[in-house]
Amino acid sequence: MLIDQIKAIYPSLTDADFMPYGTIHLQNDSDGKGDYIKSWTNSNPQPTEEQLQATGK
Amino acid sequence: MPLSTIDLTGLSNPFGAPTGGNVMASWNTAGRPATPSTGQYGYNTTYGGVEVYNGSAWDTITGGPAFNGTTNTSTSISTSTWTKITLNTTLFDTNSNFSTSNYRFTPTVAGYYQINGFVEFNSATTSLNAFVAIYKNGSVYQYGSHAGFNATNGIGLTVSTVVQCNGSTDYIELYATQNTGSTQTVSSSSYMSGSFIRSA
Numbered sequence: 001m002l003i004d005q006i007k008a009i010y011p012s013l014t015d016a017d018f019m020p021y022g023t024i025h026l027q028n029d030s031d032g033k034g035d036y037i038k039s040w041t042n043s044n045p046q047p048t049e050e051q052l053q054a055t056g057k
Numbered sequence: 058m059p060l061s062t063i064d065l066t067g068l069s070n071p072f073g074a075p076t077g078g079n080v081m082a083s084w085n086t087a088g089r090p091a092t093p094s095t096g097q098y099g100y101n102t103t104y105g106g107v108e109v110y111n112g113s114a115w116d117t118i119t120g121g122p123a124f125n126g127t128t129n130t131s132t133s134i135s136t137s138t139w140t141k142i143t144l145n146t147t148l149f150d151t152n153s154n155f156s157t158s159n160y161r162f163t164p165t166v167a168g169y170y171q172i173n174g175f176v177e178f179n180s181a182t183t184s185l186n187a188f189v190a191i192y193k194n195g196s197v198y199q200y201g202s203h204a205g206f207n208a209t210n211g212i213g214l215t216v217s218t219v220v221q222c223n224g225s226t227d228y229i230e231l232y233a234t235q236n237t238g239s240t241q242t243v244s245s246s247s248y249m250s251g252s253f254i255r256s257a
Contacts, residue, residue, distance in 0.1 A: 001135045001240070015236045018137040020188055020200060027232075028140040029195075030160060035138045038196075 001057070002026055002035040008055040009047050017042060081107070089115065104152055104166055114167075114257070121253025122152035122164045131179070132233075132243040139190070139197075139234045142176055142247050160230060162251055167224030172251040174201060174216040174231040177244040181211075183237045189214040191249075192230040193222075211244065221257060 003026060007013050019025040027038035040046040083100040084090070090097065090110075098109040098118070106120015126144035134140040144160045155162045164170060176189050188203040201216020220229055231249040235241050 001138075003135065003137050015137060015186075015238075018236070019139060019234070020190075020197075020203075026135070026138040028135065028138050030132065030141040030143050035135050038139070 002037070002052070004057040005052040005055045006047060008057055009051055010044050013042075013044075106166070111256075116256035117166050117168060117253065120152075121166050121168060122150075122154045122170075123250075123252040124150040124152075124155040124162055125248060125250040126150075126155050126157070126160065126162065126231075127248045128245050131245055132247070133240055134233060134235055134243060135240050136238050137234060137236045139232045141192075142174075142231045142233060142243060142249070144231065144247070144249055161228045162230075162249070163226075163228040164222045164253065165224055166253055167222065168256045169254050170220050170222055170229070170251050171254050172216075172218055172220050172229055172249065174247075174249045175213060176231070176233045176247040177211055177213045178233075178235060179211050179242045179244050181235075181237055181241055183239070185212070185235055185237050185241065187212060187214055187233065187235040187241075189216045189231070189233045191216050191218055191220065192232050193220055194227060195230075197232075198229075213246075219254070223257075 016022055017024055023042040024040055025038040026035055028035045081099055083102055086103040093110040095110060095112040101108050104120050107118045108115045109118055125148040127146055127148055128144050129146055130143055132143045141160055145157045147155055152165060154164050172191055174191055178187050186205040189201040191198045199218045202214045204212050233243055
């Protein structure tokens with residue numbers, strides 16, 4: 001899952017960092033394209049697709 | 058010189074038929090009167106309703122869209138991921154404004170709409186925080202209820218709000234999320250319904 005990839009890059013992140021109360025908004029539009037980062041205002045930089053894939057999750 | 062005048066513009070039979078009512082003027086959206094008078098009204102064949110000119114725009118009086126989108130499948134929701142509910146069928150859709158392929162309501166009449174949503178999470182084996190929201194144009198418009206529970210019987214969440222739509226490009230969708238740490242499913246009893254309530 002996308003959230004597992006993100007947490008692998010930033011292990012200090014918790015569920016509280018994700019929407020609706022947090023600063024990271026993950027979304028799935030049920031269009032077959034899967035989960036994606038809708039918005040990112042976290043103090044950590046938004047990971048790139050390459051970084052996400054490199055986690056192996 | 059007449060004492061008064063009566064404007065019969067647009068009236069096909071101003072004095073009424075012997076049996077039956079008057080027939081008001083009609084047009085489609087593209088063929089609306091070019092220079093309407095304030096208070097001028099007629100039947101719009103594009104959406105099948107009566108509208109009146111308010112001096113700057115056409116106000117819909119009758120015939121505004123109403124719909125009820127439902128589903129016959131479940132929707133899988135990854136943890137902490139807002140996911141669109143796959144409303145792939147309708148109970149009714151008066152103006153053909155609801156898409157059962159991309160699960161959205163795109164009204165063709167500008168105005169304010171009462172929108173209601175319901176999602177039911179299936180039972181989960183871990184504690185569950187679940188949320189529901191109405192989306193407008195792909196982003197959160199307003200959140201609905203949320204609940205935290207250790208579920209063996211599932212849980213239902215509701216959202217109800219009023220949304221202004223421009224009658225052309227604005228669209229409304231139903232999303233939900235949860236944070237169990239694993240993927241959960243929303244049942245086929247979920248729905249989103251809505252109805253035109255007044256012109257913009």
